[in-house]
Amino acid sequence: MTNLMILLAAVFLPLFPMSMLFNAIMAKISQPYLRMALFVIWPQIGLLILASSQIDIPEWIIIWAAATAMFYAFRLTVIRDVGLWTSFLATSTWALLWIFSASAMAEQAIYIALTMSIPLVVLTLLAHALVTRYGAAYAGLFGGLAQNMPRFAGVLVITVLAATATPGFPNFFMMIKASVLSTPLLMVMLGLTWLLWSWSAARFIQGMIVGTEPENKQPDISLQATWLYAVVLVVLALAGSFFIGGLL
Amino acid sequence: MEELIKYLPALPLVSAILTHLLSQNMGRAVSQISIGIATLTFVIAVVLFALNVSGAPNAVYSWGSNWGSMMFDPLSTLMAMVISGISLIVRVYSVRYMAEEAGYGRFFVLLDLMAASLILMVAAGDLIMLLVAWHLVGVILYFLLGHDNRSHSAFRYSFWTFITYRFGDVPMVIAAVLLFQATGSWSLNVIFDFVAQNPDATTYFGLSLTETVSSLIAVSAFARSAQFILHIWLPYTMEGPTPVSALMHAGIVNAGGIIINRFAPIFVHTNDILHWLFIVGLITAVIGSVLMLSQSDIKKALGYSTMGQMGFMIMEVGLGAFSLAIFHLIAHGLFKGTLFLSAGNVIGEARNNDGIPKDDLYTFIVERRSPKVRQPWLIMAMITLIVPVVVLFAAHYFVSADFIQKQGAIILLFFGWVTGAQLLFSTYSMRSSNPWRLIALIVFSFIVVVIGYTVISHAFDSFLYPDQQFGDQLYAAAGIDLGWFITLISVLAIIIIIGWLRVYYTHSTYANKSSKQSHVWMNFYALVSREFYMTDLFASLNRKLLALAAKLNVWFKWC
Numbered sequence: 001m002t003n004l005m006i007l008l009a010a011v012f013l014p015l016f017p018m019s020m021l022f023n024a025i026m027a028k029i030s031q032p033y034l035r036m037a038l039f040v041i042w043p044q045i046g047l048l049i050l051a052s053s054q055i056d057i058p059e060w061i062i063i064w065a066a067a068t069a070m071f072y073a074f075r076l077t078v079i080r081d082v083g084l085w086t087s088f089l090a091t092s093t094w095a096l097l098w099i100f101s102a103s104a105m106a107e108q109a110i111y112i113a114l115t116m117s118i119p120l121v122v123l124t125l126l127a128h129a130l131v132t133r134y135g136a137a138y139a140g141l142f143g144g145l146a147q148n149m150p151r152f153a154g155v156l157v158i159t160v161l162a163a164t165a166t167p168g169f170p171n172f173f174m175m176i177k178a179s180v181l182s183t184p185l186l187m188v189m190l191g192l193t194w195l196l197w198s199w200s201a202a203r204f205i206q207g208m209i210v211g212t213e214p215e216n217k218q219p220d221i222s223l224q225a226t227w228l229y230a231v232v233l234v235v236l237a238l239a240g241s242f243f244i245g246g247l248l
Numbered sequence: 249m250e251e252l253i254k255y256l257p258a259l260p261l262v263s264a265i266l267t268h269l270l271s272q273n274m275g276r277a278v279s280q281i282s283i284g285i286a287t288l289t290f291v292i293a294v295v296l297f298a299l300n301v302s303g304a305p306n307a308v309y310s311w312g313s314n315w316g317s318m319m320f321d322p323l324s325t326l327m328a329m330v331i332s333g334i335s336l337i338v339r340v341y342s343v344r345y346m347a348e349e350a351g352y353g354r355f356f357v358l359l360d361l362m363a364a365s366l367i368l369m370v371a372a373g374d375l376i377m378l379l380v381a382w383h384l385v386g387v388i389l390y391f392l393l394g395h396d397n398r399s400h401s402a403f404r405y406s407f408w409t410f411i412t413y414r415f416g417d418v419p420m421v422i423a424a425v426l427l428f429q430a431t432g433s434w435s436l437n438v439i440f441d442f443v444a445q446n447p448d449a450t451t452y453f454g455l456s457l458t459e460t461v462s463s464l465i466a467v468s469a470f471a472r473s474a475q476f477i478l479h480i481w482l483p484y485t486m487e488g489p490t491p492v493s494a495l496m497h498a499g500i501v502n503a504g505g506i507i508i509n510r511f512a513p514i515f516v517h518t519n520d521i522l523h524w525l526f527i528v529g530l531i532t533a534v535i536g537s538v539l540m541l542s543q544s545d546i547k548k549a550l551g552y553s554t555m556g557q558m559g560f561m562i563m564e565v566g567l568g569a570f571s572l573a574i575f576h577l578i579a580h581g582l583f584k585g586t587l588f589l590s591a592g593n594v595i596g597e598a599r600n601n602d603g604i605p606k607d608d609l610y611t612f613i614v615e616r617r618s619p620k621v622r623q624p625w626l627i628m629a630m631i632t633l634i635v636p637v638v639v640l641f642a643a644h645y646f647v648s649a650d651f652i653q654k655q656g657a658i659i660l661l662f663f664g665w666v667t668g669a670q671l672l673f674s675t676y677s678m679r680s681s682n683p684w685r686l687i688a689l690i691v692f693s694f695i696v697v698v699i700g701y702t703v704i705s706h707a708f709d710s711f712l713y714p715d716q717q718f719g720d721q722l723y724a725a726a727g728i729d730l731g732w733f734i735t736l737i738s739v740l741a742i743i744i745i746i747g748w749l750r751v752y753y754t755h756s757t758y759a760n761k762s763s764k765q766s767h768v769w770m771n772f773y774a775l776v777s778r779e780f781y782m783t784d785l786f787a788s789l790n791r792k793l794l795a796l797a798a799k800l801n802v803w804f805k806w807c
Binding site (some may be wrong): 020024074076077079083144146154168172175178179180184187188191194203209211245246248 | 312314376379380381383384387390391398399400403404407410411415417418419422424425428429434452453494495508543561674793794797798800801804805806
């Protein structure tokens with residue numbers, strides 16, 4: 001029973017190769033609101049399974065989880081499709097929730113997972129905005145968004161930074177806390193995962209915003225939408241600093 | 249009043265927000281907000297520094313209970329003053345320099361954010377604040393260097409900087425976590441007290457806590473301060489705007505020296521780490537200087553010059569001269585900032601020049617002026633040797649009877665000697681119609697350099713490390729066996745003397761003759777001109793890793 005529960009949890013708190021299921025599902029879904037809902041609900045199901053089954057998580061699973069996070073972070077570096085990029089990042093990030101679930105922080109893990117999901121939700125909305133304008137959302141396909149859609153580019157850059165654990169945002173404090181709960185091997189794995197996220201984020205940003213203005217000009221997002229995104233990101237940063245940061 | 253240090257980073261942050269919000273309405277005039285608040289920041293930093301100098305006690309001011317604190321101490325106030333001063337100059341320079349560039353407001357926002365992060369970094373009172381600032385400096389620099397968002401190459405090279413910085417962040421995070429696990433606190437003061445009381449504390453696998461943490465911090469410092477082999481990002485960042493180059497070379501790249509000074513209470517309990525710092529610094533200084541010689545692009549040459557200077561800075565901490573490293577980074581910051589800001593003018597001047605080399609023949613035939621006299625090389629070589637020996641013996645008789653026995657003091661004089669001789673060599677190349685006046689000026693400059701090094705080092709030591717015992721412990725931690733020390737100093741002195749003599753002799757004998765270069769020399773030049781193939785090596789590694797990631801994605805069907 002325990003093994004079955006761990007296996008089930010490994011689907012929702014993605015552990016390789018069960019993680020492939022989540023990415024395959026996400027690849028099939030193009031409806032943005034469904035994707036957004038999945039980003040919020042999926043890890044919560046995994047945490048719920050672990051909480052209800054009261055399993056003592058063995059050390060090797062934690063190392064497996066960290067390896068999964070590192071593996072997807074590495075593969076993330078060459079992903080160009082925004083939708084796929086978001087789901088790979090989700091897989092890499094959520095795998096780290098095993099570290100919290102194995103500690104005395106299982107209850108807080110729910111909130112940590114929630115704050116992890118917010119940048120992914122925002123990215124999904126931004127990807128949708130691109131698809132409606134250009135018919136696709138690939139880094140490098142059009143480029144020059146900083147010239148053509150400066151407001152969109154600004155929001156996109158900050159969201160990508162938030163999702164890849166830039167200070168102030170919840171994922172930064174989550175990484176520090178996860179490191180505190182770790183052994184030296186795990187610390188190094190977490191560090192490398194973080195490094196790979198940054199590498200991937202820089203390539204992603206470069207592919208999206210850098211370049212001359214595209215010939216096929218598209219309208220920028222509205223000022224109201226920009227303010228709305230800004231408020232969400234500021235609230236996220238405050239929650240990161242005061243709530244997740246307060247756990248340190 | 250001292251509590252103002254807590255709010256000091258808030259000022260540039262407010263400036264960034266106001267600049268962003270008002271840039272649409274105010275246009276180019278928005279830079280005045282940035283400059284006004286930067287001036288206020290500088291004034292407050294000067295006041296805080298003055299308070300510190302006048303004896304206000306060190307203190308820590310907190311917002312939160314576990315983390316979120318700022319330290320009021322000599323290192324933080326001194327560096328806050330330097331950072332706010334240099335960033336103010338850069339902003340004033342940028343007002344006109346960036347006037348034709350797109351994203352004018354964004355540039356000032358980023359400069360403000362950078363100033364806030366740097367001040368936060370030098371004054372952080374706990375490890376979380378330090379990590380936040382340490383990380384943010386890398387992120388903001390990435391966007392500053394890639395300010396021209398139409399340029400793929402600017403972003404490509406700013407990525408090199410970003411990823412090297414992130415590589416250096418990882419050991420810093422692990423060091424912070426190990427310290428937290430050992431002490432249960434993020435506070436730097438609590439950690440330093442713990443280490444002072446438990447210098448032999450161990451961490452995982454029975455490793456010494458101080459040695460492990462110091463090595464990790466050292467690696468982090470190497471990445472930030474462009475030590476060999478983590479240096480390649482530095483000379484390739486010239487696609488960024490010149491004011492950013494100035495800020496980076498004047499302030500940001502100095503983070504390695506600052507962080508090692510911040511963790512001095514930990515480094516003082518190490519055995520071999522400082523020796524490693526010395527070796528890495530030495531290699532970096534030599535390679536940086538050699539690579540600089542082969543550059544024809546002025547900004548890239550300055551980049552390699554900075555690398556060499558950073559090598560010297562790390563060498564200094566490796567020798568226990570922690571406060572001298574701070575003096576060095578401030579002095580280097582000021583002159584390198586000026587050099588970068590002037591580089592644009594030099595390039596403009598070069599464009600306007602007709603390009604005809606004004607050698608002796610040119611001046612004699614075209615300008616109808618006879619060549620000026622150059623000093624005899626033997627006199628210059630003798631000055632190089634005699635002045636430091638006189639200063640050394642004067643110090644022995646007038647300052648301290650055991651001066652000659654002190655490793656630290658000898659090393660400082662050694663640095664003064666090397667620096668002074670460089671100055672001497674530069675002036676030797678000059679020609680003057682009044683050679684004796686030039687020689688008098690040279691001797692005077694040399695004395696100023698050698699004595700200046702000693703006096704300034706003493707002043708910085710007294711300010712940053714007023715506890716004489718602690719200062720002696722730092723030198724002791726860096727000290728080596730006396731026999732080895734004398735041998736090393738002698739060998740180095742002989743190598744340097746032979747080098748100088750050869751240069752003087754070659755210049756005086758073969759100045760106007762073409763020489764045939766040997767095959768070995770040409771191969772060495774090829775190696776240097778390819779920058780020791782380091783960039784090719786990293787580019788190839790980058791390509792291979794990305795190809796592997798792509799292959800994995802194909803194998804696993806992109807799931």
